[in-house]
Amino acid sequence: RILQAYHDDVVSGHLGINRTLHKICNRFFWPKMALDITRHVQSCVHCQSRKGVPDKPAGLLQCIKVERPFQKVGIDLLGPFPLSTQGNKMIIVAVDYLTKWVELKAMPTGKADDVAEFFVNQILLRHGTPEQIITDREKCFTSDLTQAVVKKLHTNH
Numbered sequence: 001r002i003l004q005a006y007h008d009d010v011v012s013g014h015l016g017i018n019r020t021l022h023k024i025c026n027r028f029f030w031p032k033m034a035l036d037i038t039r040h041v042q043s044c045v046h047c048q049s050r051k052g053v054p055d056k057p058a059g060l061l062q063c064i065k066v067e068r069p070f071q072k073v074g075i076d077l078l079g080p081f082p083l084s085t086q087g088n089k090m091i092i093v094a095v096d097y098l099t100k101w102v103e104l105k106a107m108p109t110g111k112a113d114d115v116a117e118f119f120v121n122q123i124l125l126r127h128g129t130p131e132q133i134i135t136d137r138e139k140c141f142t143s144d145l146t147q148a149v150v151k152k153l154h155t156n157h
Contacts, residue, residue: 002028003040014050017041064097070127072097074134075119075141077110092118096127097134112143119149132156 006012007020021037041047066072074097079090088106092115095102103122107114133155135141
């Protein structure tokens with residue numbers, strides 16, 4: 001009855017373990033009181049349903065050091081978009097991390113061979129081999145073909 005009055009009652013406020021313990025300690029005592037209060041508060045359905053998920057602290061941003069143009073290139077695939085009159089529904093974008101130069105191309109699919117062709121024609125032949133390619137984990141960037149191209153060029157991915 002004491003736990004219900006000091007924790008569960010409408011006017012008690014469903015306080016946490018420490019605050020409920022402090023309120024009860026001012027007027028009552030029994031052996032293993034702290035353990036009883038802890039168990040009661042942790043088993044309170046109302047408290048548990050309102051308790052938020054503990055936030056994971058945000059990681060620190062890391063500066064990406066770049067010394068020359070097209071040393072590091074970020075590539076991403078956008079879409080699918082509505083089919084264009086030329087039959088394209090995807091857009092591939094590459095951005096140089098130093099100059100922010102953008103290369104992009106509309107493509108019919110986001111398959112690995114289309115990505116590899118874009119990379120060779122728009123990046124490799126025009127700007128040279130980057131030391132690092134930064135992508136997300138999209139299937140076309142993790143395919144065997146893409147990995148083979150990266151390996152042949154001795155590029156970090």
